[in-house]
Amino acid sequence: MLGRLGRWIDERAHLSELWQSQMVDYKVPKNLTFPYAFGIMALVAFAIQVISGIFLTMYYQPDVNKAFDSVNYTIMKEVPFMWLIRQVHAAGANFFLAVVYLHIFTGIYYNAYKKPRELTWIVGWLIYFVLLTTALTGYLLPWGQLSYWGMVVTAEIPTSIDSAPIIGKLKIGETISLWMKGGYEIGQITLGRFFGLHIWLLPLILLLLVGIHLYLVRAAGISNPEGREIDKKKEGVPFHPYITLKEGAYVMGYLAVFFFFVFFHMSHFLPADNYDPADPFKTPAHIAPEWYLLAYYTIFRSIPDKFLGFVAFNLSLLFLLLLPFLDFSPLKSARNRPLFFVMFVVLVISSMALTVLGTMPPTPTNAILGLLFTGGLFAFFLSLPLISIIEWGWYKARGGEKR
Amino acid sequence: METSRRDLMGLAIGGLGVIGALGVLYPIVKTLAPSAASLAGALVEVDVNSIPEGQVRVVSWKGKPVFVVKLPQGLQWGGKAKEEKNSKLLQGQNAFALVAVCTHLGCVPLWKPQGEAEFNYPVFHCPCHGGFYSPWGDVVAGPPPRALHIPPQAIRDGKLLIGEPGFIKELT
């Protein structure tokens, strides 16, 4: 009966053909390593955020007088199982960003941004940027002390432009800051627009970008750990069941770790200070951005000049976007590029150290360390053209051979 | 041998997958269940002495409208109900509460102390589809399938406590 119904639908919708052509006949390299699973994990994390978020909007009230109670009383105590959905959403946001970071670093390591995949990389960067905005807007919604003061500080960052020598006179920064807040203070207008952005505009943009990203992955073909393009007919393995089952198992492992945090370790994702309702007259003792922004934050505060700090952290974002053009070497994948590998290690250590430094108090020693690791981060990006030139030399010396 | 083992594993994965899907659905469906606060037995206190005889007051109990009926002492009611269910339960009480929701399609009946249409004695009249109830909530005429529901209630110190089991133990 069910089989007949299935056939009836299939004769009309041709779903099995779609499945065959897109999942089975789609061939991928056999040697994809574990880090390639971060992409699918990010997709799963996105789905979790959308589903849990939809249920949260049913009880959350974007009103400065009610927001805190609707989160901490209605959602956490009154409605059955909403505590679980909130914890999933809060931990999910952190896991989403963590997996996206791991995905980015994997992409850098295997040089997945190089021709013909530059556009995939650029769209990926846009996803990352929109994701950060989504996280930032969502962080305000519980209307706790950290939500409020985190946003106060964030909204001040653009004013750094105003301390620039000449353009500072134009007060561009202040204008941006006012436009972010919708007024001189963070209040009902800010909360309302952040709510709208967080639940509608930004997720829809994300959905669109993720769709384009996935299409581009298919269009340009998946990269290879060995850094060479495969002959799909000879070496490729079918996406289903080879990759689906392998990465399906990885996803189960990922979810197990995720739910460990959801059920047993929420203290980082729902920090204690945010159980205190927002109070515009009292700043909490320790105020720092969430961990996924800390590296930029450390760059910003380690540089003694406010404007230069602003330029530096924006530059690091820009360099990330321009990676495919900074690195024009003919060689691909860190496996084949010893110089690149060394600089990649410098990048990893620097960005991790910058993040950890962000959690520490801004002592002079930490400021010097911050400068040092900022140097490390920029050294990676700036060394890429140099490495590329050297590698062109090797490539030519070997007679244009790729390996 | 090889195939049957594989099939067993496939079956196990399929079965576990179904369990997992149900496990995800369970909390999500549960969030739609009534919240703790709305389930907590709401108790409404009505001072019966403040209601004039022959009058009805509407109060809210568990989000539903409830009639508090105060009948004149020794009322001789001229009508005849189809079934004497409520009047037996409420025998001897001249102040009591009825759930003010017509058992036909959920409208709130109107109290007609002077009667309505051919019924020239006190009745509840539902304006939606013309149901008639006796002052105790028994059906007199019209489409309602059963008598009005009676909430649990008790009388203490001249106060009617709706929601507390007393002369009516539970919702009929």
Add this chain to the structure above:
Amino acid sequence: MIKTVFFTAISLIFFYIIWINNFFAHKEKYEMPAQYARIAEDVKSYAREGKQLFEQNCQACHSVRYDSVYISAVQANPKLKTLQEKYGKVLPKDVYEGVFNEDLMALKESFGKVPPDLSTIYLVKGKEYLFNFTLEPQKVLPGTSMPAVMTGRPEETAKIVAYLKSVSEPTPEEKSKRVLMGIGTIAYLVVMGILIWLWKGKILKRMGLH
């Protein structure tokens, strides 16, 4: 191989530091004698008594809205009852602060600010801080307008902390239910992961792709 180990290890250490235990970050630590810590932990035995103590010692200034406990002046106000009939036992914050503005402003007059509502304070401060602060406010936070009401009564203070914990946290039964749910979920995912992995091996062997 070495590379895999290196990158795995460095990522694990990184996430351990930022998500679980950041030994670089500065943390304030408060001590609490073990016998009082036990009382403050034991919601089942002491929360009820703690609530009475709270009503006697703290309610003059502090509300616990999530438990529908309001400051004494409000509790004595007949308006409270009608409002609760309309809005439910836990009044919306704006209704509460709007209607009883005068009572709250009277407290502000005496203390310089409206004493905070304590519905979630246990989650913010933790039992050690609450215990020490309530016992000797000036010692923990010099200059605070909180009077030393409980000084010299550590056991009663611990019971009040137990009450605040009972308001902020799920009940012990609910907590053990959540633990079970967590273990079940994780066990399910691990079993499912292993099964899929094994199945993959089987299928690939059959397809000759191994």
